[in-house]
Amino acid sequence: MAERCGSLLEACRRLATEPGLRPILGGTDLMVASPHERARQGRWLDLSCFDEMRGIAERGGSVWIGAATTFTALQADASIRRHFPALVAAASEVGGWQIQNRATLGGNVANASPAGDSLPVLAVLEAVVVLGSAAGDRLVERRVPYAGFHVGYRATALAPGEVILGFELPLPGPGLEQRFQKVGTRQAQAISKVVVALAGRCAGGRVQTLRLAAGSVAATPVRLRQAESAAVGLELAAAAEAAGSAARQETTPIDDVRSTAAYRSAVLGRVVRRLVLSLTPDSE
Amino acid sequence: MTDHPTLAFEVNGEARECNASPEMRLLDCLRYDFGLTGSKEGCGEGECGACTVLLDGQPVLSCLVPVGQCAGRRVETVEAIAEKDPELVERMTETGGIQCGACTPGIVVTLYSLRQANPEASREEIRRALAGNLCRCTGYEGIFRALEDGHG
Secondary structure, eight states: OOSSOOOHHHHHHHHHHSTTOEEESSOTTGGGSOHHHHHHHOOEEEOTTOGGGOOEEEETTEEEEETTOBHHHHHHOHHHHHHOHHHHHHHTTSSOHHHHTTOBHHHHHHHTOTTOTTHHHHHHTTOEEEEEEEETTEEEEEEEEGGGTEEETTEESOOTTOEEEEEEEEOOOTTOEEEEEEEOSSSSSOOOSEEEEEEEEEETTEEEEEEEEEESSSSSOEEOHHHHHHHTTSBHHHHHHHHHHHHHHTOOOOOOSSOOHHHHHHHHHHHHHHHHHTSOSOOO | OOOOOOEEEEETTEEEEEOSOTTSBHHHIIIIISOOTTSOOSSSSSSSOTTEEEETTEEEETTSSBGGGGTTOEEEOHHHHHHHOHHHHHHHHHTTOOSSOSSHHHHHHHHHHHHHHOTTOOHHHHHHHGGGOOOSSSOSHHHHHHHHTTOO
16 A cells, blocks of 8 residues: 555556555455454555545436445435435444545445445445456446346455446436345444345335345345345235245345344344335335 | 655644554554554454544544555544643533543544534434444443533
């Protein structure tokens, strides 16, 4: 992390050619390691001051969010508040105020913890991850749908030399409701035991559109596709029951320091049921 | 001597230089290089808030900030804040917002920063602002009142 920060092109070149160099934004995950562990992790490359990774802007049919955007900035932005209330909710429950002032959306995604709070939200909002890398003397972009970004436990679609520049979030259609629920040891500053996001709408009392995703219940954040298809077309109460039980069927939580598989599975089913049930029966 | 580049930044209104590794924690630089021991290390892993300082006016956990990212920026510690707002510190003692004192420097920095942003913060807003500052002695009641008693 010696240089602060040079050009993004140079940073991408170094990431491609120096194995073990780790990109850092706000550092709230990386700095938790002890000095001894950090020394073993290799050197860091500071990405926190590149204009290409900043800003929030509506562009055509979507909203651009730079990877270096902090959770505090997400909560404050008028466009995010208007279009993506689930992202605002997630941003306000990541750590506490001090963490939110440093931690970034790009860092949360690149760190790729299955417990990352913002990740299920990006999944239900069907974000596109915009990646950048150096090709000769040009920075080239590559777009990856969020559903294809997490490829295994803490593994992502990022190639060597690639960084997350930001995200494109399609504007939600009219009447699309969003929900976010995190269950942790306490309300703030605790890593999730289970985290669920929903985007959906009903018409005439029946679920018409439903996207569900959860964290801390599998090796990666996951879309709950069986729960979605079990619920669509049903009346709200039946849809909520069907989604809750399908969500439990399709996930494989584990026992770890924060919770147990049995607790996570039970809570996941209940949270999914409640979030579906909270939809407005007729959004027309 | 080291081969690290010299990092220049502002600490409590003074220009300072540090030539530690840029990956060193801001907390260690403040305490060991500059002798500013007001900021405490509680957990060292971003859970407790005892090391809270202001970076460009925003509260951050100095145990999670690599000092290399402070170059050219402005850091304020509890030492400066206690001078800027002695009434807040005084009220913390009067209301029983202090018992063992380990969390107090971080809490004073967070409360000061909240009042800068929001001079009449509600109880709920104070609670949210303090979500990242653990106090195991007071039950927080005195801490809330230390800020509220200074309203308008």
